[in-house]
Amino acid sequence: MDSAVLSGRGLSRHFIVKGAPAPVEAVREVSLEVASGALTALVGPDGAGKTTLLRMAAGLLAPSGGSLSVLGVDVAARPQEVQDRISYMPQRFGLYEDLSVQENMDLYADLHGVPADVRRQRFARLLHMTDLARYTARPAGKLSGGMKQKLGLACTLVRLPELLLLDEPTVGVDPLSRRELWEIVQQLVDEERLSVIVSTSYMDEAERCQQVFVMHEGRLLASGAPAELRSRAEGLSFTAMPRAGESARTLQARLIDAREVVVDAVPEGGHVRFIRRADAADGAIGQLLDGLPVTPVPARLEDGFMMLLQAAKVAPARAAQGGSAALVQHGASVAAGGVADGGEAMIEVRDLVRKFGDFTAVASTSFSVARGEIFGLLGPNGAGKTTTFRMLCGLLPASSGFLQVAGVNLRHARAQARAKVGYVSQKFALYGNLTVQENLDFFGGAYGLYGKRLQQRTSQVLEEFQLRGQEHMPSGQLPGGFKQRLAMATGLLHEPEVLFLDEPTSGADPLARREFWRRITSLSEQGVTIVVTTHFMEEAEYCDRIVIQDAGKLLAIGTPREVRAQAGDAGNMEDAFIAIVEKNRSGGAR
Incomplete structure (x- = not known):
């Protein structure tokens, strides 16, 4: 050395x-x-x-x-x-x-x-x-x-x-x-x-x-x-193929909840990559997988990292301790892939355009999102996805086109639509000088929650997001992961039908990202519609469908499998993303 x-x-x-x-x-x-x-x-x-x-x-x-x-x-x-x-x-x-x-x-x-x-x-x-x-x-x-x-x-x-x-x-x-x-x-x-x-x-x-x-x-x-x-996970890393009709996200949730036999699980390329515990019995693994085809894979650094945290007695996902059932009680019937049977559209976008002077940030974009669907907006920095996202949230008016969220036309009734949506921004947007409890009380009041109902919902989200004991801490002094939990808690206080998440795991480590996505999977299963922007391409694998934008144009839309196929059967979403964007740019669009 x-x-x-x-x-x-x-x-x-x-x-x-x-x-x-x-x-x-x-x-x-x-x-x-x-x-x-x-x-x-x-x-x-x-x-x-x-x-x-x-x-x-x-x-x-x-x-x-x-x-x-x-x-x-x-x-x-x-x-x-x-x-x-x-x-x-x-x-x-x-x-x-x-x-x-x-x-x-x-x-x-x-x-x-x-x-x-x-x-x-x-x-x-x-x-x-x-x-x-x-x-x-x-x-x-x-x-x-x-x-x-x-x-x-x-x-x-x-x-x-x-x-x-x-x-x-x-x-x-x-x-x-x-x-x-x-x-x-x-x-x-x-x-x-x-x-x-x-x-x-x-x-x-x-x-x-x-x-x-x-x-x-x-x-x-x-x-x-x-x-x-990474050698700490050698011989313990595998991929499993979901059954027909089962999404990788659903299988991942089942595996990551089995903390007694699985250290970590994450969707990847249509499969689920998982690490079994070194002390897990073969019978327990076999019962959990129930005959699914499994392939050993070489360990990578992230696997070794998760093994170290497990050895330090960290629980990467606490969903097994109650999940997200307390968050919403919409009672919607949701299919295994997260999209409601019948395909009720919660978001409809047709020929959406947004201009800033002579600059077109979003050009004639169309798509729809079903109840209970997790829908991803992906694109390079400056691609127009944040502008699209802000129009969907009712934070920015469209220049032209049709936009409806939760049955409300956003071009004519943005305030009415905002009462039905929750929003978590990329940058911590709560009041840093207020305590955790004060932020929850303030935003609960802003969403029309008062008295016993506000107390009940505040108590539920404090428990769900492991914020007990932090109620009197100024939110600006919380570590980043706790700030993200608090932002999610405030966004879900009023039990919205649609939840918008703008780069929600930016800067989060793998541990926090697993925990976050287990909650999102539970929300989707209960009928909440999720729209998310992310730069972690592995997170696109949790989505039912994704859109890739660049220079204001929609380049690809479909399931993760369909988008990987469009990119020439790319092995993972990051390769697919780069291939699609570079192909578009090499064709002269920039």
């Missing part, structure tokens, strides 16, 4: 949080050595301590205990010396949205004192790597999410650091942009021997790294090369 670029011994950090009975231990007795000139990943569930560790490495937080050396410098004693030699890109990088791409890069070069002759060469290389050379005059606020992340990375690298720290750099970024970002990072490591430490929720990203550190509740659970960590 090369010399360590970061070395921690007994590292701890606690925070005093208003409303908490004791200091919150964000990092606890962590010791680690990070190799120089390599790509290193920090992974772990929400609240594991990854961001706190990166902020200590960047000299932005002082350790509460232990020691931390970065580039051979005691970062607590000499933080400025470390900051002069590293670059740090936080989750929300501070771009100036009114400034152009070039002006943002100039500003960061000025802040870091990069000489004029050096910055000319550096800018040219970074603009070429990020494919932003064509957009230097465009305001940063007019860039797509993926382009903003690439500009943030370019600004972070206007000087050549000895160590690059990246905190969840691909959160909210579509698969195409995610791939491009990782190509840039890998190029820097390969050509400039740059040392990079990245925290990520994507296990396929961590699999690219030479070294992976797995954290949980502030502690270091394990570390090693990806092959070493």
Whole structure:
């Protein structure tokens, strides 16, 4: 191993949080050595301590205990010396949205004192790597999410650091942009021997790294090369094929509920990939699968990750402890695939158009969504899916076309329709200075719930979303996963007929995503119609049907199997997504 670029011994950090009975231990007795000139990943569930560790490495937080050396410098004693030699890109990088791409890069070069002759060469290389050379005059606020992340990375690298720290750099970024970002990072490591430490929720990203550190509740659970960590699940990973008429989502729910024999299960390419517990009896597995065809598959890093969490006595899905039955009582008859028998349309869209001046964000889009269906809107950043989504929610009027939700025409009665829908936004949109209880009371009142009915519904969602004990915590101080639970709880208080979810698992780890989708499956089974946008292509496999959009146009619509077939029988949804979008763009549409 090369010399360590970061070395921690007994590292701890606690925070005093208003409303908490004791200091919150964000990092606890962590010791680690990070190799120089390599790509290193920090992974772990929400609240594991990854961001706190990166902020200590960047000299932005002082350790509460232990020691931390970065580039051979005691970062607590000499933080400025470390900051002069590293670059740090936080989750929300501070771009100036009114400034152009070039002006943002100039500003960061000025802040870091990069000489004029050096910055000319550096800018040219970074603009070429990020494919932003064509957009230097465009305001940063007019860039797509993926382009903003690439500009943030370019600004972070206007000087050549000895160590690059990246905190969840691909959160909210579509698969195409995610791939491009990782190509840039890998190029820097390969050509400039740059040392990079990245925290990520994507296990396929961590699999690219030479070294992976797995954290949980502030502690270091394990570390090693990806092959070493995934070996923990070797011989325990399989795929099962659902029976005819059974969706992969339904089989996945059955498997993941069987916590005594299954560690993890996730839909994948029409199958369900699952990990059996090492101590599970063959008879119990056989009874659970009931004769379904099963194929052994090589373990991957995500499998090893889930095994580590299971060993730490974490329950990835708590649906077996009551599921989501308390959330809604619509009593609808729902078929196995989630679509109601009879196919009652809850959403109808015909020739929908939305223009902003001369720019057409959504062009003549048509589809319908049945009661109890899970319907996915997919597309690259800037594709028009968020605009479509906001029109469906009644948050944005259509320029033309027909749009009806829950029997209400949104072009004429948006307020009436909004009373029948629930909405969970990508960014935490609740009141951070209000407690969990105060947010629930406020939004319950906004939805027309009062007195005993509000108390009953509040009690139900607190229980369902494991928010008991957090009622008096200011919501802005909750970990990200708890914020997402609270947002879901407020969106479901009034028992809506249609639930709109905008990037609901953005930044969530695999553990939280399984838990989330088990709830969504239960809601669908009870007749709630779900419309979801997501950049996690594995999540498209939970949907009954999906739409792929780009440049405002509808490129594909159908079941996940039909969309994979349209892409040439792609093995997984991410490959299918990339193939469909690239084919459209190569045909001249951009």
